[in-house]
Amino acid sequence: MSDTFDLVVIGAGMAGIAAANKCAAQGWQVGIVDELPYGGTCALRGCDPKKILRRGAEVIDAAQLMNGTGIDQNGMTLDWPALMARKRGFTDHVPKRMENELTGNGVTTFHGHAEFTGTNELTIDGTAHRSDRFLIASGATPRTLDFRGAGNLIDSTGFLDLDQLPQKIVFIGGGFVSFEFAHIAARAGADCVIIDRGSRPLRQFDPDLVELLISRTEQAGIRVLRNTTVTGVEATPAGYRVDIDTTGSTGSIDTGLVVHGAGRVPNLASLHLDAAGIASGARGVAVAAHLQSTTNPAVYAAGDAADTPGHPLTPVAVFEGKVAASNMIKGTTTTPDYTGVPTTVFTIPELNRVGLLEHEAVGNGHDIAVHFTDTSHWYSTYRVAETTAAAKIIIDTASDQILGAHLLGPDYSELINTFGLAIKLGLTTRQLKSATATYPSLGSDLGSLL
Known part of the structure; x- marks a missing residue:
């Protein structure tokens, strides 16, 4: 056995890196391992590069929408190789930067395949390591499809x-x-x-x-x-x-x-969880509300690899990683707070959600008011010549608090954050309406949506 750690993190994505740095700051001997370049799906193979490519698409779409209103879109094209080169200008630097941050904080970094061999043991490319604790933050992988070809x-x-x-x-x-x-x-x-x-x-x-x-x-x-x-x-x-x-x-x-x-599924198949007595299911490692394994107390899990109520989103993975680290450090059973976490489909325009859907709110016993607004002719939409925009806000009539906000429109991924904060803090619609926003901005539409 080559060495012993206080914590070994499996997966160098956002959840794993956040936890590793937090525990190393306490003086722990921390190791982290990943088969892939450090940075995880979001920074290298998902959210960030996707949105860089989307920027090119946004510019093309914006020109098309404004064509004939002072903009001539003729001859405007998207150069895919050049756009891809711009994406790589960001992603190519991520792994080294992430690893340098970890090593600078005293974390031992490994590159290779990890699999459990015992309750407190694993191997990395065949070399055995022992640790008092483990955090499984191995993310997700594309679902296996069973059709021909x-x-x-x-x-x-x-x-x-x-x-x-x-x-x-x-x-x-x-x-x-x-x-x-x-x-x-x-x-x-x-x-x-x-x-x-x-x-x-x-x-x-x-x-x-x-x-x-x-x-x-x-x-x-x-x-x-x-x-x-x-x-x-x-x-x-x-x-x-x-x-x-x-x-x-x-x-x-x-x-x-x-x-x-x-769709994607938790990336657990090659970890040999059974060797460490770690229970898992279709949604990931079975954990208690405070992210500790239900069957092996030495193990915690966070992010897409964990069976938690949180959506498979990078911000969720990050705060789960931090909560897991804090619980390991302090010996506490703090649970993550998933209230008011928004999610966005970055189409053009973008689709957003935070909180409950209508049927969920009714199913939970709330007496609700639903404010649906077609915003396709509002100033903020007209300004950019978008043709499709709408909002649906679900309000609890008893408390005047927002239960759910659903937005479709240009740059509405910024506006959804305000609704998320309102839900998290329990703000009423009256309180939101009392705020004065800079004008003309998208945020100034908020009061009228309520």
């Missing part, structure tokens, strides 16, 4: 590293990945199709706003196929043929690329 698909990591963008792309799955990437690719000139096996994509979001987004998606030239199952993907001389079944009617789509956007 599933191996022909690329995942989100592959899409975000494409040197050239094919002319035709099929996205399988009706969630974040498919919609966000299709909105980027379509503005870059690709012919995009989203295939969803259900009747309503983006099921975590308000159904009325989702329908508005789908209409806007189709206006952008993206086909959305619902109630459609992929039965096979076959390589052809020109690319791929995607065989589909739509409520009993079969067909096929010829395309240059097929992208996996059908």
